[in-house]
Amino acid sequence: MKTTIYDVAEKAGVSISTVSRVINNTGRISDKTRKKVLEVIEALEYQPSLVATALTGKRTGTIGLIIPDVANPFFAEIARRIEDQCREIGFSLLICNTENNPDTEEMYLDLLKQKSVDGIIIGTISRNQYVIEEYLQEKLPVARIAYDQPDWRIDAVLVDYFLGGHQAVSHLVQLGHKKLAIMTGNRSHAGNKLCYEAFRQVIAENGLALREEWLIETDSTMEDGRQKALEILSSSDRPTAIFASCDSLAIGVYQAAKTIGLRIPEDLSVVGFNNTILAAVVDPPLTSIAQPIQEMGRQVVELLMREMEGEKAVKQRVFLAPELIVRGSTKKWESAR
Amino acid sequence: MKTTIYDVAEKAGVSISTVSRVINNTGRISDKTRKKVLEVIEALEYQPSLVATALTGKRTGTIGLIIPDVANPFFAEIARRIEDQCREIGFSLLICNTENNPDTEEMYLDLLKQKSVDGIIIGTISRNQYVIEEYLQEKLPVARIAYDQPDWRIDAVLVDYFLGGHQAVSHLVQLGHKKLAIMTGNRSHAGNKLCYEAFRQVIAENGLALREEWLIETDSTMEDGRQKALEILSSSDRPTAIFASCDSLAIGVYQAAKTIGLRIPEDLSVVGFNNTILAAVVDPPLTSIAQPIQEMGRQVVELLMREMEGEKAVKQRVFLAPELIVRGSTKKWESAR
DNA sequence: AATGAAAAGGAAAGCGCTTGCTCCTTCATC
DNA sequence: GATGAAGGAGCAAGCGCTTTCCTTTTCATT
Missing domain, CATH: 1.10.260.40 (lambda repressor-like DNA-binding domains)
Structure with missing residues (x-):
């Protein structure tokens, strides 16, 4: 016994x-x-017994993390860093995969509450705003990471996507590219939208031409990236550089380029976003915008803790600066060509 | 309230x-x-309240998973599938990253026990055999996934590494390769050892020459793979095919090949192991041995459940057959060359 | 209408721990 | 030696639920 x-x-x-x-x-x-x-x-x-301890009103020492999919390298990294941070402060992490299904997400929200977790971190575009607001009312701390929904009043740790997009596009422009395309996921999501706006702004600032057909909005999958890239790259009048709002999309571009026989970076420069492990592994290694995931994990857990301690009254959103990691997929454009 | x-x-x-x-x-x-x-x-x-329910002796509805690192694509996939299976039966998953540190692992074992999880799945090469045996004594179900240690008396769901190695090497031999190299992680781990033995057996069966210097044992990292590959590929008398016991190693080989100017698959065929997302993303896509991770997850959870129900007295080890996924990194060897 | 078995639901004892309250010791102080 | 303030430690209530016993109903039978 x-x-x-x-x-x-x-x-x-x-x-x-x-x-x-x-x-x-x-x-x-x-x-x-x-x-x-x-x-x-x-x-x-x-x-x-932590169970008994928890029952007497103290903490359970567990926090829940809701993400679309741990098998996605970006979220895997997020989960990893949050877990590290939790361990540091003696908490453990319950990871829930929603597959971007709002019902699954709601089910998990219920479950986490029933399990009396001490806090919840949300890493999805959520459609459960009202549930979460209820939780906050009941003093169950909730914070968001990575994804932003501007109309939510909630603690969040985010990356400045506009800045990231700006860095990516500026990098390409500085390399001498004049014919730029952008490929984003759904622009109703703040991050994609901001990348898009940054793109337009940099293009405008530099007096470059904006081609409507090179402003691509699609699903954030490799396959979609490949298909859309195939379309714009097939024409002889094609962009010399593409900024993709996530690495998978960028890798789709790689595949399309290969099919068509375009060399990266000689014939086409590519910049991705998120700097996942995929970026390091493809050939040539992908230039990508890195989110400071470790720091994000640290801060989101800290926000949650402060909320648990009852120290915080004011909700806050923290925007961290992303960083451009230059690898082999971008190169100076020789106008001689 | x-x-x-x-x-x-x-x-x-x-x-x-x-x-x-x-x-x-x-x-x-x-x-x-x-x-x-x-x-x-x-x-x-x-x-x-599940906490209160748990205190009255019923289950907590939580199981713990111990792995080296969720950010590693292979383990991320394992975690994902196990989580899926858990959700199916109404359980949730506490994921613990050990970084292959036995002390961290022990700390987590303690923690999981304190949290009264209903079962523990171990996905590491563990050095905590005695702790775990104690748990089993106390009727806390424990099962292993992916990694085997033959001297443990414990439920486990594994892949038949010998078969996997055999398939990989046979594939290469059938393509006409006569000069084969193998690169494995530490061969004191059963999986690596079995790949190695399969390699030797296939070589022997086919009357091919076994070159000691092409039997490489190293760490399972990309960088180590790259360095070792560089060594054996630099000589003009080099292997025409390499079997790597994990995908990262195989990608290291890709990098070395590129440095030297060898083309894959024309000049060198490569087979990996685990069929992680990396295999699909590199160029050319990597031929790899796939572990049936979903099925493994399903079965390990099932073993655990049966143990919880008290239905099982006999420990068992289940070996699932891996599958060769042929992609672009392997090609028929033209002896004319 | 009396009888007893089956059906329905309540009382209360935990599960293992925290904590407010109370009570008993010690000492230092006068 | 009497007095009182700390210092130490125990009692018991309670956290929210499950489950064993028991009591009360209900209803078919005779």
Whole structure:
């Protein structure tokens, strides 16, 4: 049988209150008693039941993370960093995959609440705003990471997508590219929209021509990237550089380029977004905008903690600066060509 | 305040026992009462506290997964499939990253036990055999996935690495390759060892020459793969095909080949192992041995469940057959060259 | 209408822990 | 030696639920 606090109390010849106090370092306990109790705990290999502890109103020491899919490298990395941070502060992480299905997400929100997690981190574009607002009312801390929905009043740690897009496009322009295309996922999502706006702005600032047919909006999958890229690259009047709002899209561009016989970076420069492991692995390595995922994880957990401690009244959104990682997929454009 | 079973009982004009019975569908309850209670539950949006439920001796509905790193695509996929399976049966998953550090692993084992998880799945080469045996004694189900340690008496779902290695090498031999190299991670791990043995056996069966310097054992990282590959590929008398015991190693080979100016698959065929997303993304797409991860996840959870139900007395190890996924990195060897 | 078995539902004892309250010791102080 | 303030430690309530016993109803039988 599992040893309980009673076993310890009995063997140490004290009451369970005393044992509890020793463990939690609360109340006054004489050194002698404390020592005795600790010895017994050691001897019995006693470990308090976190379930029972949780029931008495303290924390469960668990936080929930809701993301579309851990098998997606970007979210895997997010999960990893958040888990690291949680471990650091003695929490553990319950990871939930929604597949971008709002019903699954709602189911998980319910479940996390039933499990009395101490906080929830949301890494999806969520359609459960009202549920979450209810949670916040009930003092269950919730924060968002990576995805933004501007109409939500909620703590969030985000990347400045506009800045990221700006860096990516500026990089291409500085390399001498004049014929630029952009490929984003659904622009109703803030991140994609901001990339798009940054693109337009940089193009405008530099007095370059904006080609409507090179402003592509599609699903964020490799296959969609490939198909759309195939379309714009097939023409002889094609862009010399493409900025993709995520790495998978960029890799789709790689595939299209290969089919057509275009060399990267000689004939076409490509910039991705998120700097996932995929970017490092493709040939040539993909220039990509990196989100500071570790820092994001750190900060989102911190926001949650402060909310748990009841220290925070004001919701906040933190925008971290992304970083351009230059690899082999971008190259100076020789106008001689 | 959160609504409890008492609130429901009061509003429905029954005792909490009755509410509990309605929820769990136990005991005898008249349809009328049941209906009334359900209505109140609905109205109050009552959701039982799983913490309290767990304390009364029932399950926590949580299982723990211990892996080296979710950010590694192979383990991310494993985590994903196990999570899917857990959700199916109403469980949730606590994911723990050990970084292959035995102390971290032990810490997590303790933690999972304290959290009263209903079972633990281990996806690491573990050095905590004694701890785990203790858990099994205490009826805390534990099972392994992906990694085998033959001296453990424990439920496990594995892939038949020998078969996988055999398929990979046979594939290369059938393509006409006569000069084969193998690159594995640490051969003290069963999987690597079996790949190695399969390699030797196929070579022997086909009367091919075995070159000691082409039997490479190294760390399972891209960088190590690159360096070792560089060494054996630099010589003019080099292998025409390499079997790598994991995809990262294979990608290291890609990088080395590129440096030297060897084309894949024309000058060099490469086969990887695990069929991670990386295999699909590199150019040319990597031929790789796929582990049936979904099925593995399904079965490991099932083993755990049966253990929980107390149905099983005999430990078992299930070996699933891997599958060769032929892509663009392997090609018939023209002896004319 | 009396009888007893089956049906329905309540009371209460935990599960393992935290914590407010209370009570008993010690000492230092006068 | 009497007095009172700390210091130590125990009692018991309670967290929200499950489950064993028991009591009360209900209803078919005679």
